[in-house]
Amino acid sequence: MRDRPQTSAPAGRPAVAARPVIRRALLSVDVVLFTPHSRRLTVLLVRATDPRARERWELPWDAARSDEPLDVAAARVARSALGAGAAWTRQVVASGSEHRHPGETEFSIAYLGLVAAGTPPPVGGEASWFPLDELPPLAPRHRAMVDSALSMLRLELDQSPVAFRLLPPTFTLSQLQEVYEVLLGRKLHKASFRRALHAAWLVEPIDEWRSEGRGRPAQLFRYAPKKRRSGRRGVRFDLLG
Amino acid sequence: MRDRPQTSAPAGRPAVAARPVIRRALLSVDVVLFTPHSRRLTVLLVRATDPRARERWELPWDAARSDEPLDVAAARVARSALGAGAAWTRQVVASGSEHRHPGETEFSIAYLGLVAAGTPPPVGGEASWFPLDELPPLAPRHRAMVDSALSMLRLELDQSPVAFRLLPPTFTLSQLQEVYEVLLGRKLHKASFRRALHAAWLVEPIDEWRSEGRGRPAQLFRYAPKKRRSGRRGVRFDLLG
DNA sequence: GACATTAGTGACCGAGTGTGACTAATTCGC
């Protein structure tokens, strides 16, 4: 984050402004990076880029570049803020004048990113992981982005095997369940979880066990999706909101 | 249309082009309007705005305005193309340089809209409904928007009572099922459909029957959601893609 | 060795769903 090139900030405004004005981008790409942290979901925030408000925090963001696809820009912003890439990213929402952006950009496109557990923020105090329920005050547009990103993440959890990207290649089922619990924000029942998991043929046991302190050692598994269920189901009227 | 101030159009590009250039918007709002039409889902297309390519078709779109929220812009574009408003709109996706836009805009935000069945396109031949499987060639970005909008529509169908907005205040259950079938693109089983519908307490019978040609007259219903089911369900591993 | 702790499975129950067959009420053709 600290090495964000200043030159990339202002797009969309002729560089020949007569009086010195805060350089504003028309369109920003903002990234909501999530990672599990001691059984809680945390968000990466960086110190405000505006030098007059360095004590404030904001989501990592940068101006969009016209020759760069949006998902590439999001990956760039994530890598620049974190030092490492996100395990998975997805576009969340675009927003405009209904909420204020900390960089005063007119429009913004928010991306969601998942980061493997245990990734530390870069040194220097420029970036830090904040638990979801202890976020500092954010600009309205960033606040809305975090909420949308969380909804999108939980929606996406049912659609694609996102959780496996937060784990090492081999893992125990308890680890996997814990990841799901952190991402969903609620406890799951062990037997149901395993039954559904095995029915979907997503994991494969390997001939290895791991002992984590006390208790019976757990068998290790590998992500190895086998079948594809067609999933032709009826209409669901029961989860209308 | 296209009355966006020139000053904000070209970002990332020196604004001092010497020769007269086609006015380009940096950010467009594009709308994919769907309506059912004789048991098929159709999309509204308008004639290309570029006067040099009037025989081509494209999605309705316009430049975003910095003082106008994006959803308001989408509603404006829909109303301007159709003459009437859409029954429901939702943001779909933002895209950039990975696909070409017919107006050569650098970035675009696509909206999805549903229009009540039977709404005719405005006279003059400037706009027309095309069945989904008989679309004329579109610019790549518009083609991708249609596909994304369709996915989003079907995803949203399970989440909110969208289908009811395409029907008059009172309707028969066969009408409702037909709307669902058109939107989903597949047949549903009558008994399952009604059982699930009644279990969700979404509709209420009124003391009126309607006879549509031959066959037994159908009872009329009204959309009247009663309960809210908490919907605490486990993880779904079975519809991973 | 008793106990706490974690892993893993089996069995029951109730809700939800796919399906086919049935009844009900109307129009059409003769």
Add this chain to the structure above:
DNA sequence: GCGAATTAGTCACACTCGGTCACTAATGTC
């Protein structure tokens, strides 16, 4: 008028799925 065709609506059966509790298994701690 009467039966066939057509559309509306319901019932019953089998099966699946998900929540829950109870149990066994294997380890560490004291």
